[in-house]
Amino acid sequence: xxxxxxxxxxxxxxxxxRLTAAEMARRLEVSARTIQRDLDALSSAGVPVYADRGHAGxxxxxxDYRTRLNGLTPAEAASLFVSTTEHILxxxxxxxxxxxxxxxxxxxxxxxxxxxADFARERILVDHADWTGGRESGTWLPVLQxxxxxxxxxxxxxxxxxxxxxxxHGTDQDAGSGTGFVVAPLGLVAxxxxxxxxxxxxxxxxxxxxxxxxxxxxxxDERFQRPPGFDLAEHWTQTNEQYFAGLRDTPVRLRVRDAAxxxxxxxxxxxxxxxxxxxxxxxxxxxxxxxxxxxxxYLLGLAGDVVVLDPPELRADMLHAARAFVDAHxxxxxxxxxxxxxxxxxxLSP
Numbered sequence: 001x002x003x004x005x006x007x008x009x010x011x012x013x014x015x016x017x018r019l020t021a022a023e024m025a026r027r028l029e030v031s032a033r034t035i036q037r038d039l040d041a042l043s044s045a046g047v048p049v050y051a052d053r054g055h056a057g058x059x060x061x062x063x064d065y066r067t068r069l070n071g072l073t074p075a076e077a078a079s080l081f082v083s084t085t086e087h088i089l090x091x092x093x094x095x096x097x098x099x100x101x102x103x104x105x106x107x108x109x110x111x112x113x114x115x116x117a118d119f120a121r122e123r124i125l126v127d128h129a130d131w132t133g134g135r136e137s138g139t140w141l142p143v144l145q146x147x148x149x150x151x152x153x154x155x156x157x158x159x160x161x162x163x164x165x166x167x168x169h170g171t172d173q174d175a176g177s178g179t180g181f182v183v184a185p186l187g188l189v190a191x192x193x194x195x196x197x198x199x200x201x202x203x204x205x206x207x208x209x210x211x212x213x214x215x216x217x218x219x220x221d222e223r224f225q226r227p228p229g230f231d232l233a234e235h236w237t238q239t240n241e242q243y244f245a246g247l248r249d250t251p252v253r254l255r256v257r258d259a260a261x262x263x264x265x266x267x268x269x270x271x272x273x274x275x276x277x278x279x280x281x282x283x284x285x286x287x288x289x290x291x292x293x294x295x296x297x298y299l300l301g302l303a304g305d306v307v308v309l310d311p312p313e314l315r316a317d318m319l320h321a322a323r324a325f326v327d328a329h330x331x332x333x334x335x336x337x338x339x340x341x342x343x344x345x346x347x348l349s350p
Contacts, residue, residue, distance in 0.1 A: 005030070006038055010047060010061070018052065018060040074116030081106065081117035082124045088190045091138050092145060136194045136212040143217050144197055147185040153224050154199075155182050156217035158209055180216070183207070184224040187232035198232060200224075208239060250289040252299075253310040255282050260305035267298045284309075296321060 005028055012019060012027065021039070025032040039059060042049050048062035081102060089098045106114055140156075147154040157180045183199035186206070195211040247269060256264065258281045264272060267289065274286040289295035296317045299306050308315040 006042060009035070009038055009042065013049065013059060013061045014065075018058040020058040024059070074113045077106070077113035077117040078120035082120050082126065091141055091190070091195065092188075093142065136210075138195050138211055140211060140214045140217045141188070141195060143219060144185055144188060144211070147219055148188065150219075151184075151223050151226065153182050153184055153220045153222045154217050155180050155220055156209075157215045158213060159215050182220065183209075184226075186226060186230060187235075189232070189236055198235060200227065206235065206239075247290045248288045250292045250295050250314070251311075252287050252289060252295055252308065252314055254285045254287065254299070255307040255309060256285055256302070257282055257305040260302050261285070263302060269294070270298070292317065300325075 008028060009024060012024060021032045021035045025035045028035070039049055039051075048065050049059055050062065051057065051059050086095065086098070089095050106117060144154065146152070181201070183201055185197060185199050187198040188211075189196045189198060189208075197209045197211055197214070198206065199209060200206055248271065251273070254264075258277070261275070261283045264270075264285060264287065267287070269290040270287055272285060272287050276284045278284060287295075289298070292314055295314055299308065300318060300321060308318055
């Protein structure tokens with residue numbers, strides 16, 4: 001709705017100081033012409049928006065103008081107060097402050113919004129942890145956080161149990177070296193049970209380090225300049241895609257029974273490249289798995305609902321594994337029957 005967009009424009013300008021119409025259009029996903037009409041409407045309504053011309057120009061609010069927009073709707077309040085990141089804030093030392101801030105914010109909203117927030121909190125919980133165990137250690141988070149806040153270089157000693165843990169998002173030449181090195185901390189990312197540090201080395205390369213693998217870290221007295229335009233969320237998404245794309249090296253073609261086709265989406269570190277439905281109740285699917293072994297292990301779980309068309313090496317692996325499975329169970333069944341007959345036989349007479 002236009003009224004909501006007008007409020008968002010005021011909040012954007014209040015938060016960022018100066019923005020171009022093109023930047024506001026990108027953030028709000030409308031055309032620059034629409035933003036221009038909205039700015040004209042704000043000006044006509046008495047909101048002091050000003051345009052500065054020139055290369056570094058843009059739109060801004062009068063320096064002393066501030067708006068208090070604390071009338072949250074029930075839906076807005078519910079979206080804010082569903083607990084999704086409490087464990088992350090606790091790791092960073094913000095747990096108590098976050099609860100206090102939530103209480104203060106909730107006290108400013110109408111009674112109907114407070115009821116909606118309580119209703120949502122009682123009925124919705126977002127749990128980012130998996131089922132495999134506890135959280136990883138974040139011993140060095142406070143030091144890294146201070147380096148981030150103060151833009152100070154940090155010296156750290158980094159070591160990993162194996163190469164894959166050492167560099168989740170690409171080859172990390174520092175991993176496992178056991179020697180100290182200096183990096184510029186650019187961001188911390190919480191991923192399920194683990195924290196990761198995104199940092200820039202002295203040669204300008206960006207690297208990702210698992211915080212639980214850091215053996216020691218200390219602040220230096222030297223400040224650094226963040227790379228212009230660096231976007232932590234965008235960088236994380238790109239490096240994730242590059243990392244997993246590099247791991248996947250086993251393309252396969254399958255025929256999958258319709259009822260089991262949805263299970264292919266659960267295959268770990270695999271992507272579905274193409275899927276075509278046939279008239280006989282089967283699908284023809286092209287996928288890329290991380291390794292041939294991973295493809296074999298996962299596809300065997302679909303038993304008679306999948307047929308491997310290509311590559312022939314994977315089909316041979318599947319047949320060999322299936323025959324070994326049947327042979328092992330036939331032997332186990334035969335042994336169990338023999339043992340049962342022996343146990344039930346009458347004792348021999350002297």
